[in-house]
Structure formats: structure tokens, C-alpha cells
Amino acid sequence: MRPTKHDYLTLSLQAYWFAPPVALWRAVELRAASQEAYPRPLLDLGCGDGLIAGILFGPGGVDTGIDPWAEQVRKAARSGVYRWVQRADGHRLPYRSGVFATVFSNSVLEHIPDVAPVVAEAGRVLRPGGRFIFTVPSDAFHQLLFFYQSRLAAGKEASARAYAAEVDARLAHYHYHSPSEWADLLAQGGMVLEKARYYIPLAVEHLWDVMNERFGTGRRSLWGLLVSPRLRGLPHQRWLARWVVRHFSRAWRDLYEMDVPEDEKGGGLLVVARREG
Numbered sequence: 001m002r003p004t005k006h007d008y009l010t011l012s013l014q015a016y017w018f019a020p021p022v023a024l025w026r027a028v029e030l031r032a033a034s035q036e037a038y039p040r041p042l043l044d045l046g047c048g049d050g051l052i053a054g055i056l057f058g059p060g061g062v063d064t065g066i067d068p069w070a071e072q073v074r075k076a077a078r079s080g081v082y083r084w085v086q087r088a089d090g091h092r093l094p095y096r097s098g099v100f101a102t103v104f105s106n107s108v109l110e111h112i113p114d115v116a117p118v119v120a121e122a123g124r125v126l127r128p129g130g131r132f133i134f135t136v137p138s139d140a141f142h143q144l145l146f147f148y149q150s151r152l153a154a155g156k157e158a159s160a161r162a163y164a165a166e167v168d169a170r171l172a173h174y175h176y177h178s179p180s181e182w183a184d185l186l187a188q189g190g191m192v193l194e195k196a197r198y199y200i201p202l203a204v205e206h207l208w209d210v211m212n213e214r215f216g217t218g219r220r221s222l223w224g225l226l227v228s229p230r231l232r233g234l235p236h237q238r239w240l241a242r243w244v245v246r247h248f249s250r251a252w253r254d255l256y257e258m259d260v261p262e263d264e265k266g267g268g269l270l271v272v273a274r275r276e277g
């Protein structure tokens with residue numbers, strides 16, 4: 001199955017209008033992920049609420065979704081994207097070995113401190129020749145943060161490191177492996193790294209970092225108040241949602257379509273691995 005070519009920027013803004021920087025990151029991520037093929041049966045490992053898989057694969061487009069977070073599993077089950085959704089942990093997938101042709105995992109592995117057993121589980125449930133396709137923030141994620149760079153440029157090394165640590169804590173990120181480190185982890189799980197492609201060019205990560213200060217949800221700000229989930233569905237939120245989609249789908253078009261130059265790293269990494277047989 002190959003995802004259809006969509007305008008992922010507009011679709012992400014519609015889904016995440018309350019958090020425009022999230023929508024920008026997700027849009028670029030989806031554009032990167034959409035360039036791969038996803039033969040079925042397809043497992044979405046760490047499916048969350050199913051919004052991303054819904055945009056990428058459409059209704060009924062995924063065979064199985066798993067996530068340990070009960071509320072997310074309920075939302076995913078209601079999304080109509082999955083044939084079967086189950087509460088489960090990536091450390092112990094409740095499936096027989098070799099049953100899936102593809103395991104997809106979007107923005108999940110960086111949230112798991114001890115990731116090697118999860119990678120091995122993905123390898124176990126794949127059939128020989130099957131592929132594990134995942135996205136993670138890359139080994140360049142810290143260095144490309146706008147406020148990390150600006151503090152370093154001002155000679156404030158400790159402050160730059162503290163800023164990066166604050167971002168990690170806020171996003172619950174535990175690691176940023178390089179392609180060769182992923183290759184080692186994948187080999188332990190019986191897989192071979194086929195491709196590691198950077199996305200999120202410098203300009204996108206800079207804007208993302210700056211916009212998080214302005215439009216970050218979950219912090220005390222006018223924006224946070226206006227888009228609060230407790231006010232969901234009120235008329236001003238419908239107006240805001242329309243404004244966000246209209247404004248940013250034009251303003252961010254060039255950034256959305258920008259690729260990471262060949263000899264540079266981006267803030268995101270798409271990894272494709274093949275199960276050896």
C-alpha cells in the first residue's frame with residue numbers, strides 16, 4: 001500500500017490547529033513517511049489517537065494499532081482507521097512471530113528509555129523481508145534548536161545545554177540515536193538498516209522552536225487559554241481553527257516543501273529496516 005499524495009500541511013493544520021508548531025513538524029514528517037510503501041498486514045506501534053495514521057493511510061488503512069495509553073487506544077478505536085486496536089506495550093507485543101509485512105511507528109521510540117527490546121519485538125513480529133519504518137527526532141535535534149544555537153552563539157554553553165534538557169523534559173524525549181546507532185539496534189533485532197533519511201531542515205526546526213514559545217499549548221499563555229480543550233467547540237475556537245489553517249497553510253508552504261540538503265542533517269530521521277529471513 002502506498003499512501004496517496006496529499007497536502008499534508010493543510011491536513012495537519014486541520015488536525016492540530018490548536019498547536020500550529022506541532023502541525024508543521026507533523027506535516028513535514030508525513031511528507032517524508034508518505035514516500036515509502038506499506039504492504040499489509042500493517043501494525044502501527046504506538047498508534048496514539050490514530051490521527052497521523054488516519055491522515056497517512058485513510059479509513060480502514062491499518063490492520064492493527066497498539067498503544068499502552070488507554071485513553072489513546074479508545075480514541076484510535078473510534079477513528080475508523082484500524083481493523084483492530086489493542087492496549088499493549090511495545091516491549092511485549094501480543095502477536096505471533098512473523099505475522100506482519102510492515103511495522104510503522106511514528107514519533108514513538110524516542111519516548112521509550114529502554115528501546116532495544118521494543119526494536120527486537122518489532123523485528124520478531126515481522127515476516128522475513130518485512131519492513132520496520134519509523135520516524136524519530138534525529139541525532140542533530142538539539143544542535144538545530146533555535147534557542148540552543150542562539151545561546152551557544154552568545155557564549156552561553158551551560159544555558160544552551162540547560163535549554164536542550166528543558167525541551168527533552170517537556171517532550172519526554174530520552175535519546176537521539178544516529179543512523180549507525182539505529183543500525184546496531186536493528187541488527188540486534190534481526191533487521192538490516194536499508195535507509196535513514198533526514199527531514200526537518202534547519203529553517204523548519206528554527207521556526208518550530210520559536211513558534212513553540214508563542215503557540216505552545218499546556219503553558220500559561222493567552223493562546224493556551226484560547227485553545228484550551230475545556231472550551232472545545234466554542235465559536236471563537238471554530239474561528240481560530242479556520243484562521244490557523246488559512247494563514248499557515250500559505251505562510252508555511254515553502255518550509256513544508258523544503259528538503260534537507262544532501263550533505264546536512266535535519267531534526268527528524270526516517271528509518272527503514274528489513275527483517276532478515
Ligand SMILES: C[S@@+](CC[C@H](N)C(=O)[O-])C[C@H]1O[C@@H](n2cnc3c(N)ncnc32)[C@H](O)[C@@H]1O
Nearest residue numbers: 046047048052067068069089090106107108111
Ligand atoms: C508522540 S505520541 C505518537 C502517537 C502516534 N504514533 C502519532 O504519530 O501521532 C507517542 C506514543 O507512544 C506511545 N508509547 C509510549 N511508550 C510506548 C511503549 N513502550 N510501547 C508502545 N507505545 C508507546 C505513547 O502512549 C504515545 O501514544
